[in-house]
Amino acid sequence: MSKREVRLMQGNEACAEAALYAGVKFFAGYPITPATEIMEILSRKLPQVGGVFLQMEDEISSMAAVIGASIGGLKSLTATSGPGFTLKQENIGYAAMVEIPCVIVDVQRGGPSTGLPTLPAQMDVMQARWGTHGDHPIVVLCPSTVYEYYTLTVQAVNFAEMLRTPVIVLSDAIVGHLREKVVLPELGELKIVNRKMTTVAPKDFLPYKADEDGVPPFVNYGTGYRYHITSNNHDEGGFPATNNHQIADSLLRRLHDKVEKRRSEIVITEEIMTEDADVIIFAYGCTARSAYSAVEEARKKGMKVGLIKALTLWPFPFEVLLKYSKQAKHVIVPEMNLGQLAGEVERTLKDCPVKVTRLNRIDGRMITPEQIVSTISEVI
Amino acid sequence: MATHVSEYLRLDKMPHIWCPGCGTGIILGAVVRAIAKLGYKRDDVVVVTGIGCSSRTNAIIDFNTFQTTHGRALSFATGFKMARPEMKVIVITGDGDGSGIGGNHLIHTARRNIDITTILVNNGIYGMTGGQYSPLTPRGCIASTAATGTMEPCFDMCELVKAAGATYVARGTAYHATMLEQLIAKALEHHGFSFVEGIAQCPIGFGRRNNQKTPVDMLNWQKDHAITIAAAAKASPEELAGKFLIGEFVNKEAPEFSDVYWEASRKAQQKVKEAR
């Protein structure tokens, strides 16, 4: 008999609960709608489990504190929305460079700037990928239901710990504030990953010497291993090597390779009613909800339409698109921005006989199933 | 028995990056000697820095060390201290790092009164980037971005952190290195947010543009312009003109942030247990 708890839950509440399930013991943040519920819930719950909740003076210091706590050995997470996400960017790059695990939840709202507070949007897709400077790796997960918000938050913590890199959960005001029935996973049901720890003696320890998988094992300070962390280009020993071009090249390539090596684990997509589809809707986040209804509607009308739902946005899931590059005649990409991910879809399919159609909405309202159905009718 | 300072250095990481005559090393020397005197174990100490010449200090000392982003060392250190309350956390920052880009974090970290010791190396200039004026450059001084002299007044950092709530505040100079070491030792032993400003010379970014041709001129300037708080109490207004105070400004007790936090957390955990 299953002991699973069933609850009516808000998306942001699911995110906070999932963080605790994944073993997060540190949160630092700064209030911003539509993300604030995550910090409100964790401000109550983290002290109850011996964890740390800090409300910092801004998002820059929140991100810094999260990384500092992770250097201290705790699984750490922060949550924000567009303007705050921008302020966190420099330190996200720091975490990528020094390989410190952390999770950043961005509950998207309409921008640029304070834009449409606090209506939904999907305008941070590229900021999530390229928001911090430099050629860095990143993992971005995107839920479309409250349950996915839960499981992807657990996955985000796992991926961050496994890869020693920042991972972003890119939700939106719709999924963040939506209330849905959730069957909560039991303890032990979802896999929990902890960062790999070193097995070598202090005298042989090199903090940035990676294993085969490209990830260097971690060790806590205060345990006999004294080492240095610098955001400058650094050698395996962790010390600045800013005049060494060869080290600069191999370090950055390794940072990317460690993510690419785990592509099959990290890249999560769902294919729904695609077996015979001539038209494929490629959707993510709240828009995938409308796309699902649109596919059902179109099927009723006898149109062969399917849905690819991207749960991982970065690394971009090109493999699933290429799978349908011969079968499908059309791919429609609905998104609440002016085509941030459609550009990637077009790039993936540029040499294929598939026509990519964009469907964009930027007025703070959701793309409706009717809009998608009418786009389907137009393309076929 | 006191430990020799060199035991706390990463000698294999020498030479350091500083210019000949730079004051940063003198301030670092005082920090290391204070730690040696107190007999802290190297494993128990964490030294966090930001970006700047003064933030390169922690690469050559044999503790647990991490350099962070420009101005944010105190926020990283706050997260670290809450994760690892048993460790001794020290932040070394520059005047640009700590009072400019990181000024807001300094105010808030002082306000929280979290148990972190901050050493601000004040050379009155952005050294690493080549001598632009900082919020601590005295008005009228020449900088690479102030050819005819800065037009802005500067902060008194000790007054600022005192007003913000720091529970230990002191100032010393590179010239008065022994006194500085003693002030740092007291700061390290203080429970709460402690702040020591160390006036240091930057001959390259500041001195050569401001009629202090050699590092020795700059150290003499410190000697001639510093006055202890005790001496100042007895001095006439004329004797005090152009002088700055050195010594201990604040040494008081107040609830320390992590003590307050963990007490609240303990109660919250107890409540949950009782509810079960």
Ligand SMILES: Cc1ncc(C[n+]2csc(CCOP(=O)(O)OP(=O)(O)O)c2C)c(N)n1
């Ligand atoms: C966000 C950011 N802005 C600017 C810089 C460039 N920068 C590096 S060091 C520095 C000034 C450091 O001055 P200070 O803190 O006074 O330290 P000093 O070098 O004098 O010891 C600046 C502006 C940077 N690294 N990061």
Ligand code: SF4
């Ligand atoms: S530029 Fe100034 S602060 Fe930097 S190392 Fe040279 S003398 Fe020291």
